[in-house]
Amino acid sequence: MTVPLKKNSVCEKIVRRKLAIFVFFLECILLILFKAFGAYTSRADGSNIYNSIEPLFGGFNSRKFEEIFRIYSIFQDVHVMIFIGFGYLMVFLKKYGYSSVGFNFLVGAITLQWSILCQGFFELTDDYKIEIGLMSLYRADIATAVVLISMGVVLGRTSYTQLIVMGILEIVAYSANNYLNSTIFKAVDVGGSVVVHSFGAYFGLAVSYMLGRSHNNSSCFKVENIRESSYTSDLLAMIGTIFLWLYWPSFNAIDLDTDKAYRAIINTYLSLTASCVTAFITSQLTFTDHKFNMVYVQNATLSGGVAIGASANLMVEPFGAILIGFLAGALSVFGYKIISPFIEKHLSIEDTCGVHNLHGMPGLLGGIAAIIMASIASEKQYHKTLYEIYRARASPVVSEPTEYIHLEAGDGRTAGQQAGYQTILVLVTIVMSVFSGFLTGFIMNFKCWNQVTAESFYDDAVFWNLPKNELEVENLKNYQITVTGKLYNSQNILRMSDVERY
Numbered sequence: 001m002t003v004p005l006k007k008n009s010v011c012e013k014i015v016r017r018k019l020a021i022f023v024f025f026l027e028c029i030l031l032i033l034f035k036a037f038g039a040y041t042s043r044a045d046g047s048n049i050y051n052s053i054e055p056l057f058g059g060f061n062s063r064k065f066e067e068i069f070r071i072y073s074i075f076q077d078v079h080v081m082i083f084i085g086f087g088y089l090m091v092f093l094k095k096y097g098y099s100s101v102g103f104n105f106l107v108g109a110i111t112l113q114w115s116i117l118c119q120g121f122f123e124l125t126d127d128y129k130i131e132i133g134l135m136s137l138y139r140a141d142i143a144t145a146v147v148l149i150s151m152g153v154v155l156g157r158t159s160y161t162q163l164i165v166m167g168i169l170e171i172v173a174y175s176a177n178n179y180l181n182s183t184i185f186k187a188v189d190v191g192g193s194v195v196v197h198s199f200g201a202y203f204g205l206a207v208s209y210m211l212g213r214s215h216n217n218s219s220c221f222k223v224e225n226i227r228e229s230s231y232t233s234d235l236l237a238m239i240g241t242i243f244l245w246l247y248w249p250s251f252n253a254i255d256l257d258t259d260k261a262y263r264a265i266i267n268t269y270l271s272l273t274a275s276c277v278t279a280f281i282t283s284q285l286t287f288t289d290h291k292f293n294m295v296y297v298q299n300a301t302l303s304g305g306v307a308i309g310a311s312a313n314l315m316v317e318p319f320g321a322i323l324i325g326f327l328a329g330a331l332s333v334f335g336y337k338i339i340s341p342f343i344e345k346h347l348s349i350e351d352t353c354g355v356h357n358l359h360g361m362p363g364l365l366g367g368i369a370a371i372i373m374a375s376i377a378s379e380k381q382y383h384k385t386l387y388e389i390y391r392a393r394a395s396p397v398v399s400e401p402t403e404y405i406h407l408e409a410g411d412g413r414t415a416g417q418q419a420g421y422q423t424i425l426v427l428v429t430i431v432m433s434v435f436s437g438f439l440t441g442f443i444m445n446f447k448c449w450n451q452v453t454a455e456s457f458y459d460d461a462v463f464w465n466l467p468k469n470e471l472e473v474e475n476l477k478n479y480q481i482t483v484t485g486k487l488y489n490s491q492n493i494l495r496m497s498d499v500e501r502y
Contacts, residue, residue: 015450016463019161023110026164030113037117039125041133043068068134075138077250080243082108082141086148089240089298090353094230096156098460103160107151108144111167115143118175122183138254142196145251146174149200150437152353153208156227156458162449166440170203173436177429186392186411187418187425188374190264191252191309193366194429201360202430203437209349210441227352227458234294241298245272248305252312259385264312268305271325275304278329286337299358300332306362310370313389315381324369328362335361367426375419390418 042048083105090100119139120130130136147167158166178195181187189195229237249272253264279300283293304325308316316324335357343349343356351357377393379386387394387407394410413421445451456462 019159019450022161023164026110026168030110030117033117034113037120037124037128037130039129039131041131041136044133071134071138071254074250074254075134075141077247078138078141078254081247081251082144082148085240085244085247086145086152087240089237089244090152090155091240092229092233092237092295092298093156093352093458094228094233096458096460097233097236098464098466099160100155102464103163104148104151106160107163107167108148110164111144111147111171112140114168115140115171115175118171119143119178122175122179142192142251142254143171143174143178145192146170146196146200146203149197149355149359150204150207152355153201153204153351154211155352157208157211157350157352157452158444159450159452160463162444162451165444165449166207169440169443170200170436173203173432173440174199177432180432181425181428185421185424185428186390187421188390189310189367189370189425190255190260191268191305191312191366193306193308193310193363193370194426196363197306197309197359198363198367198426199429199433201355201363202433203440204355205343205349205351205360206434206437207441207444208351209347210438210445212348212350213445229294234298237298238294241301244302245276245305248272248302252305252309256313260313260389263314266318267308267312267314267316267321270318270321271304271308271328272302273304274322274325275307275329275332276301278326279303279333282330282333286333295354296333296336299354300329300336303328303332303358303362306359307366307369309363310366311373314370314373314377316369316373320369324365328365331361331365332357364426367422371419371422371426374422375415377415377418392421393418 039045086108087101087104090104091097093100116132116136116139117130120132120136123130125131144167147170150166150170151163154163154166174195177199181189181195249265249268252268253261256264279296280292283296283300284290287293307324307328308321311324336354339361340351340354340357344351374390377386377390382389384407387410390410390413391408392411393413393415394407396409396412452462460466
């Protein structure tokens with residue numbers, strides 16, 4: 001008896017061609033939008049006269065340009081996280097490596113462009129232009145991270161066009177949520193524990209729920225070893241883990257300066273070390289054979305960077321940073337061991353990469369930590385920096401000496417009031433992410449996006465040309481033959497002595 005491979009039919013070729021044309025036209029639309037709204041920031045505009053004259057006569061200070069290379073260095077750290085860190089972290093699926101890295105690359109490139117536009121629409125100049133500078137680029141990277149987090153939830157069960165549609169819609173929802181929380185509520189989440197990580201996680205879970213209603217994922221669960229990893233794929237995924245672990249301090253500190261940036265780097269560094277140690281310990285303790293689990297190590301080790309994000313620039317002290325990392329590591333492993341199986345079994349929500357355990361719950365933990373820190377923040381701890389961190393806490397009328405001239409008028413909030421707005425940030429983000437995720441999942445179920453059938457889940461062969469020798473191996477793996485009166489599948493064929501005798 002044989003189990004046939006998927007056929008490369010004429011119909012499938014036509015569908016794939018249409019999908020490519022769709023992406024081409026999408027890029028053309030982005031091109032038109034950049035032509036209509038895009039403009040260089042003043043520091044990059046060659047027509048700006050202040051770039052041509054000496055500072056003594058009113059031109060831009062040339063020393064300021066040294067800041068470009070400092071910022072660009074941190075920006076590149078985040079860029080590496082997006083395309084190497086996230087990309088390789090998802091290659092643990094042994095038959096989905098091309099798609100994990102490739103779709104991460106494609107979706108990331110499109111959403112980078114779209115997020116520059118989306119976030120820029122909230123900051124249009126008087127002549128309706130979007131000024132594009134380094135700040136625009138790194139904010140686009142952060143927004144793209146949200147999409148890639150959600151992508152980890154539905155990885156292997158969607159076509160690349162569905163992922164692009166998800167990214168386009170999610171960037172709109174993320175930009176609106178970020179504007180609402182930072183500009184209207186004036187809540188603070190510098191490292192994105194809630195507005196980036198939790199938003200991406202719960203948006204992805206909502207999308208997964210809607211896709212599950214359409215695909216009837218139960219048929220997928222019955223396919224043996226369909227989400228299995230291999231020694232090589234897990235080793236490659238660890239490359240992503242290490243890159244993310246190394247560069248996470250830059251992710252949390254990229255939008256900060258002075259003492260706030262110092263604290264963000266130190267706090268993130270310490271929190272990551274604690275979550276790493278905790279992930280190894282709890283991984284070994286939670287299994288009956290008391291051995292390390294690679295899935296836990298790949299993901300839970302990073303949870304400290306997620307959890308410390310919302311309070312990375314705050315005076316949590318070294319002890320507090322390590323405590324947050326310790327709790328995040330334990331919470332993440334608990335999620336993989338208990339929570340993920342529960343939501344998959346009882347809520348029919350499949351989470352391919354365990355995003356809820358790495359980003360969702362640790363992000364909420366970080367949000368809670370930020371609420372606590374906001375409630376006790378005072379001038380005794382921060383001096384006047386308090387009003388740079390929590391701008392809404394500054395007095396409506398600023399009458400400080402000249403050395404504090406950089407301070408801006410605020411709303412005069414108390415510590416308790418600011419903590420209340422931090423709580424609102426958490427609640428609003430969860431509601432917006434889930435609601436927009438449901439809506440996006442509904443749209444992704446439209447037939448025009450070429451849905452992937454359950455039989456084709458987690459398989460590169462659907463969208464990629466695979467090496468010939470790889471196809472031959474997969475062909476062998478899909479055969480079952482009878483040897484000496486017994487039925488063997490390909491996994492047993494390669495190791496049973498009966499085959500040699502046959």
